[in-house]
Amino acid sequence: MTDETADGPGYAIAEDGSFTAPLTLAYPYARTVGPTYGTFLTGLAAGKVHATVSADGTVFVPPAEFHASTGEALTQWVEVASEGEVVSWSWESAPGNAQPFDRPFAWVLVCLDGAGTSMLHALDVTDPSEVRTGMRVRVRWAADAEPGIGAITCFEPVTTGGAS
Amino acid sequence: MSNEAEDVLRIRTPIGVDYAWSAGRRSSAYLNGLLEGRLIGKRCPSCTRVYFPPRNGNCPMCGVLLVDDDVEVGPNGTVTTFCVVNVPFLGQKITPPYVAATILLDGADIGMQHLLQEVDAADVRMGMRVEPVWAPREDWGPTMENITHFRPSGEPDVDFTDYAGQL
Numbered sequence: 001m002t003d004e005t006a007d008g009p010g011y012a013i014a015e016d017g018s019f020t021a022p023l024t025l026a027y028p029y030a031r032t033v034g035p036t037y038g039t040f041l042t043g044l045a046a047g048k049v050h051a052t053v054s055a056d057g058t059v060f061v062p063p064a065e066f067h068a069s070t071g072e073a074l075t076q077w078v079e080v081a082s083e084g085e086v087v088s089w090s091w092e093s094a095p096g097n098a099q100p101f102d103r104p105f106a107w108v109l110v111c112l113d114g115a116g117t118s119m120l121h122a123l124d125v126t127d128p129s130e131v132r133t134g135m136r137v138r139v140r141w142a143a144d145a146e147p148g149i150g151a152i153t154c155f156e157p158v159t160t161g162g163a164s
Numbered sequence: 165m166s167n168e169a170e171d172v173l174r175i176r177t178p179i180g181v182d183y184a185w186s187a188g189r190r191s192s193a194y195l196n197g198l199l200e201g202r203l204i205g206k207r208c209p210s211c212t213r214v215y216f217p218p219r220n221g222n223c224p225m226c227g228v229l230l231v232d233d234d235v236e237v238g239p240n241g242t243v244t245t246f247c248v249v250n251v252p253f254l255g256q257k258i259t260p261p262y263v264a265a266t267i268l269l270d271g272a273d274i275g276m277q278h279l280l281q282e283v284d285a286a287d288v289r290m291g292m293r294v295e296p297v298w299a300p301r302e303d304w305g306p307t308m309e310n311i312t313h314f315r316p317s318g319e320p321d322v323d324f325t326d327y328a329g330q331l
Contacts, residue, residue: 011306019187019195019306026180033175041172097182147172 036065039077044151047141051080051115061115082139083158084112091128100154106131110155122154130157188220193234195306201298203238205272206230213273217308238269241314242322243292244331245275248285261285267294267314268330275330278308282315291327293319 011021033041036052040063043050052063052074061080066073087109095101100122108131109118124140125131136158145151187195190206194217197204205216207230208223214235215223222229246265249258263285266275280288281297295317304310 009305013192013196014186016189017192017196018189019192021185021187023183023185024180025183026178029177029179030174031177032173038172041175042170045170045172098180146176148175 034065036063036074039063041147041149041151043079044149045145045147047082049080049082049112049139051078052076053078058116059114060117061112062117062119064117078114080115081113082141084110084115084137086123086131086133086135086137087111087118088133089123089131091131092122105154108137108155110137121149121152124154124156136160190218190220190230194218197234197236198308198310199304199306201301201304201310202236203269205235205237205269207233207235209233214271215274216269216272216276235271237271238296240293240295240317240319241267241269241272242327243280243288243290243294244268244327245290246280246288248288263288265294265314268327273330278311279313280315281313289321291321291324293317293322 011019013019040050049061050063051059051061052065053059053076054067054070054072054074056067056070058067059078059080060074063077064074089106089108091104092099092101092107093104095103095105101124104126106123106125106128107120108123109120111118123131123137137155138158140153140156142151142153145153193206194204203216204218205214206218207214208226208228209231210228211223211226213223213225214237215230216237219230243265244267246263248261248263250261252260258279263280263283264277265280265288266277267280268275278296280294293316294314296311297313297315298304299310299312
């Protein structure tokens with residue numbers, strides 16, 4: 001219960017005599033990802049974004065295993081761009097421990113070019129005035145990420161007239 | 165799809181929350197007692213039952229708030245019920261068979277569970293008198309682990325009728 005790794009005794013005594021101590025409740029879960037997400041995540045590790053396509057032509061990013069309306073199993077794949085448009089966003093003013101940045105940033109729903117759905121990720125901006133619906137953003141790839149969505153570090157704004 | 169990288173079959177998804185935990189004033193009296201090698205319970209001002217470890221809040225029997233009425237209990241006690249652990253399990257620290265006993269400390273009205281050692285499991289019985297064995301003082305902290313285990317004290321057994329109300 002107490003933190004024995006700390007330099008001190010691992011607890012403190014408040015002015016009113018109450019004992020206080022850090023208490024971390026954590027579970028080191030791991031899970032298998034299955035063929036659909038496995039293909040998506042394998043693509044991300046190679047710097048590519050793969051999407052599933054339904055018979056009606058809808059391109060799903062992240063890939064869906066089944067079409068939400070028809071129940072069709074989705075087994076056709078297509079590669080989409082790593083650049084797209086912000087569909088919606090939310091400002092994160094108080095990031096927690098395991099979040100992409102340790103300072104305020106934006107959560108964005110991005111519709112990648114060629115995709116018919118949008119995906120959630122972080123956008124590297126430091127002020128809400130730097131993000132707006134419709135702005136162009138691109139993937140910033142992580143150099144040595146472990147398998148997972150962390151292969152994308154975040155999205156970053158595409159500056160107009162830039163080199164992209 | 166690309167086969168440049170190894171296929172991803174599995175991902176880590178650890179979760180966790182960091183709390184700053186406060187024991188509260190009443191449990192803190194108990195923890196402070198353990199630092200000094202004393203066993204501190206709380207007496208209900210209404211029904212006079214003594215709770216050990218003390219509860220933050222109200223007496224579960226009569227609903228009265230347990231205020232700062234500290235009572236030192238023990239250190240010796242009486243085995244009211246017990247369990248002989250014969251089954252090995254993952255993470256087990258003690259070699260079976262061993263005894264987990266509910267011990268009614270002298271002056272307390274509710275039993276606490278602790279390890280009973282230095283006795284053959286077959287010789288443990290209800291009403292057996294036991295005493296605590298403390299860890300070296302330099303290892304003490306605000307924790308019941310200061311008492312490594314209980315062992316028979318050699319005192320005469322207690323008659324069942326004397327603890328029937330505290331089972």
